[in-house]
Amino acid sequence: MSDTGRGQPDAVLLHDGSFSCFLCAVAECLNAAMAGGRPPAVRSAGGPAGLFENPVPVARDDARAAVLWKRLCSRAGDASMRLVFEAFCSDRPGADSSAAVAVCRLWREGPRALSDLAAADMLELEKASARSRAEAHLISGLVRFSELADGSWYASVRPSCDVLPLIGDHFSARFPDALWAIHDLGRGSALVHEAGAPWVLARSFSFTAEEEAQASGGVPPYSAAERELRHAWSRYFDAVAIQERSNPRLQAGHMPKRYWADLPEMNDAPEGSQ
Amino acid sequence: MDLAGKISILADAAKYDASCSTSGSARSNKGGVGNAAVGGICHAWSADGRCVALLKVLLSNACAYDCAYCVNRRSNDVPRTGFEPEELVRLVMDFYRRNYIEGALLSSGVIGCPDATMERLIAVAKTLRVRERFNGYLHLKAIPGASERLVLEAARWADRLSVNIELPSAASLRAVASDKTPAAIFGPMRVLARAGGFEPRRLPATSAQPAVPLQDSPAETPVSFHSQLPAVSHAVRDIRPMEGGADLPARASVMDARALRRRDPGAAVLPAGQTTQMVVGASPESDLHILTLAENLYLAYDVRRVYYSAFVPTGGDSRVPALAGPPLVREHRLYQADWLFRFYGYSAAEVLDPLHPNLDPSIDPKAAWALRHLERFPVDANTADYRELLRVPGIGPRSASRIVRARRLARLSPSALKGLGVVMKRARWFVSCSGTMAVDAGRVLDRPDALASLLRDGADTLLEPLQLEFAF
Numbered sequence: 172m173s174d175t176g177r178g179q180p181d182a183v184l185l186h187d188g189s190f191s192c193f194l195c196a197v198a199e200c201l202n203a204a205m206a207g208g209r210p211p212a213v214r215s216a217g218g219p220a221g222l223f224e225n226p227v228p229v230a231r232d233d234a235r236a237a238v239l240w241k242r243l244c245s246r247a248g249d250a251s252m253r254l255v256f257e258a259f260c261s262d263r264p265g266a267d268s269s270a271a272v273a274v275c276r277l278w279r280e281g282p283r284a285l286s287d288l289a290a291a292d293m294l295e296l297e298k299a300s301a302r303s304r305a306e307a308h309l310i311s312g313l314v315r316f317s318e319l320a321d322g323s324w325y326a327s328v329r330p331s332c333d334v335l336p337l338i339g340d341h342f343s344a345r346f347p348d349a350l351w352a353i354h355d356l357g358r359g360s361a362l363v364h365e366a367g368a369p370w371v372l373a374r375s376f377s378f379t380a381e382e383e384a385q386a387s388g389g390v391p392p393y394s395a396a397e398r399e400l401r402h403a404w405s406r407y408f409d410a411v412a413i414q415e416r417s418n419p420r421l422q423a424g425h426m427p428k429r430y431w432a433d434l435p436e437m438n439d440a441p442e443g444s445q
Numbered sequence: 446m447d448l449a450g451k452i453s454i455l456a457d458a459a460k461y462d463a464s465c466s467t468s469g470s471a472r473s474n475k476g477g478v479g480n481a482a483v484g485g486i487c488h489a490w491s492a493d494g495r496c497v498a499l500l501k502v503l504l505s506n507a508c509a510y511d512c513a514y515c516v517n518r519r520s521n522d523v524p525r526t527g528f529e530p531e532e533l534v535r536l537v538m539d540f541y542r543r544n545y546i547e548g549a550l551l552s553s554g555v556i557g558c559p560d561a562t563m564e565r566l567i568a569v570a571k572t573l574r575v576r577e578r579f580n581g582y583l584h585l586k587a588i589p590g591a592s593e594r595l596v597l598e599a600a601r602w603a604d605r606l607s608v609n610i611e612l613p614s615a616a617s618l619r620a621v622a623s624d625k626t627p628a629a630i631f632g633p634m635r636v637l638a639r640a641g642g643f644e645p646r647r648l649p650a651t652s653a654q655p656a657v658p659l660q661d662s663p664a665e666t667p668v669s670f671h672s673q674l675p676a677v678s679h680a681v682r683d684i685r686p687m688e689g690g691a692d693l694p695a696r697a698s699v700m701d702a703r704a705l706r707r708r709d710p711g712a713a714v715l716p717a718g719q720t721t722q723m724v725v726g727a728s729p730e731s732d733l734h735i736l737t738l739a740e741n742l743y744l745a746y747d748v749r750r751v752y753y754s755a756f757v758p759t760g761g762d763s764r765v766p767a768l769a770g771p772p773l774v775r776e777h778r779l780y781q782a783d784w785l786f787r788f789y790g791y792s793a794a795e796v797l798d799p800l801h802p803n804l805d806p807s808i809d810p811k812a813a814w815a816l817r818h819l820e821r822f823p824v825d826a827n828t829a830d831y832r833e834l835l836r837v838p839g840i841g842p843r844s845a846s847r848i849v850r851a852r853r854l855a856r857l858s859p860s861a862l863k864g865l866g867v868v869m870k871r872a873r874w875f876v877s878c879s880g881t882m883a884v885d886a887g888r889v890l891d892r893p894d895a896l897a898s899l900l901r902d903g904a905d906t907l908l909e910p911l912q913l914e915f916a917f
């Protein structure tokens with residue numbers, strides 16, 4: 172950057188946390204690189220600030236992001252760009268910065284840059300994307316829908332990565348004829364799907380069973396069968412465990428405790444819970 | 446009895462079937478509910494740490510047979526119940542819509558005869574597929590002795606079928622489960638192999654096949670199942686030379702044989718093939734015997750998975766040993782050896798031999814192999830091929846392929862290996878980077894016992910206490 176030449180602190184581009192805004196920041200990096208300079212670093216505006224940096228917020232421009240995304244996909248390949256998106260979704264500190272560097276290299280070198288795992292940023296891209304994929308896979312099993320009285324379905328999750336955009340296609344293919352929502356309680360976002368339509372990601376979604384219950388005078392908005400089925404599922408879950416092999420450490424290793432709050436089978440005591 | 450009570454009994458009766466995988470099928474959703482995910486999805490893990498992916502229940506736990514290892518055996522005094530077919534269909538759909546499960550594994554005690562039982566299972570599967578337009582994962586049990594026609598009918602509706610061998614020799618089968626015969630088990634397995642587009646194969650002999658009477662079955666040499674396996678008499682075609690020297694086995698490893706197979710997860714019939722299970726510890730066979738049989742099943746019938754189920758004594762039958770608890774360490778080591786077959790290119794003959802017929806409980810079988818072959822180490826991460834890398838303790842398929850990718854662009858150093866996911870704590874004794882090692886391995890490489898103590902993983906001490914709790 173010309174700034175550095177004048178002894179100014181390094182410019183750091185700040186995105187607002189959305190992938191669109193991140194891409195707009197990446198566009199600046201690519202411009203800088205093509206002008207022959209060193210691309211500036213990119214980080215989230217919400218992240219910790221560096222000591223000697225000159226933060227430059229980047230404006231979010233969805234149209235500009237969409238154009239760049241298309242060009243990146245045709246130049247680096249859909250599979251490479253999917254890795255970039257997955258890494259971004261990991262919400263791992265620094266993953267966005269590494270992803271920005273990775274995009275610049277993908278632009279210059281094509282997909283072969285992905286193999287340079289001795290380079291810290293490329294290795295981080297690989298690890299962060301693997302982490303998102305792994306959690307998306309885990310969450311696609313751990314989603315628990317409840318049937319509401321109006322025949323729609325609601326599930327709450329608390330993933331550490333921003334996995335909703337990664338699991339939308341999976342659930343749409345599986346339950347295409349239903350109205351359902353998967354609510355990320357930590358981020359306040361939700362996947363919402365209506366019968367026959369593509370899923371949409373609502374960035375701020377406020378529905379919880381409890382709120383709904385209060386609004387309707389204390390009665391949970393569940394369908395008549397919901398309670399009995401949850402109970403049946405919990406009894407099933409208890410019955411399949413072989414007592415002589417009991418191994419809570421192994422259980423928690425596969426299914427960490429932070430997910431338990433949203434799993435009926437982990438919150439329905441075996442005896443007299445009705 | 447209410448629904449939850451029935452579920453408890455019929456799930457309890459089905460839980461000793463270890464099969465939980467839901468992979469291998471790409472069934473798509475054609476205007477109904479559900480689909481299958483090729484990689485499989487786990488939905489929960491029960492208190493014993495096993496994955497819960499399927500509604501695994503029996504249609505009925507009343508059984509006409511009397512297999513000594515089984516909780517549902519005729520002579521065992523337990524409450525009996527069964528689902529109405531309609532009740533079970535509803536339950537699968539209700540659980541599936543809530544995303545509790547990936548599908549169902551439906552099995553049953555033998556009600557009347559094998560064919561009548563098979564027909565009841567088929568009726569449930571067919572209703573799910575046709576009337577409910579359910580495209581989730583269905584795994585059905587083929588009942589030993591069921592006719593070919595019904596096994597094929599079941600294959601039409603299921604993603605996967607399985608027949609459990611349970612006892613790994615004909616002699617043990619006679620002693621422990623006398624209602625079943627090898628023919629009743631291997632007959633349906635052959636039908637299933639063919640239904641999945643695989644012609645069963647005759648296998649060349651291996652050095653691991655017990656040529657001498659097994660030391661642990663003194664009275665009677667178990668009539669090995671190996672002679673039962675070949676269904677047709679044409680030789681294996683897919684033997685190919687393997688890189689890496691003369692001491693490798695003369696027939697294809699399971700990994701190699703599978704790499705050559707073209708499978709179609711989108712196939713209409715039995716996309717996820719067949720699996721089977723062996724009970725471990727209810728009969729006297731050695732690990733070598735069990736693993737050789739498993740390898741043969743992979744190669745001869747294209748079985749997708751062999752499950753090993755530590756025998757859980759269910760009380761009071763003198764035909765099976767009175768164990769203090771399930772042999773979990775043994776089961777764990779068998780699974781590790783099985784992974785070596787499928788993902789690391791090892792053969793049963795490499796993992797064990799007639800002089801060492803049982804796996805060492807204190808060390809994993811890959812490390813044990815490395816200790817017996819120290820002359821092959823250190824392996825150079827910058828030049829070794831993928832398979833040689835896989836044989837280094839601390840390097841798995843993921844880190845091996847990262848090494849192969851990364852070294853195309855840069856020469857690797859020991860510190861780079863760590864970043865690529867190599868467990869250096871184990872690998873440092875066995876791997877070098879263009880001649881440089883992370884430790885002075887020369888000091889230990891000629892002292893296998895010192896190295897062995899460095900490689901112990903503690904699984905035996907972790908799992909053993911679980912058994913002792915139930916020793917009284």
Ligand code: SF4
Nearest residue numbers: 508510512515518554
């Ligand atoms: S046939 Fe044997 S293994 Fe199967 S349920 Fe009956 S007793 Fe158990």
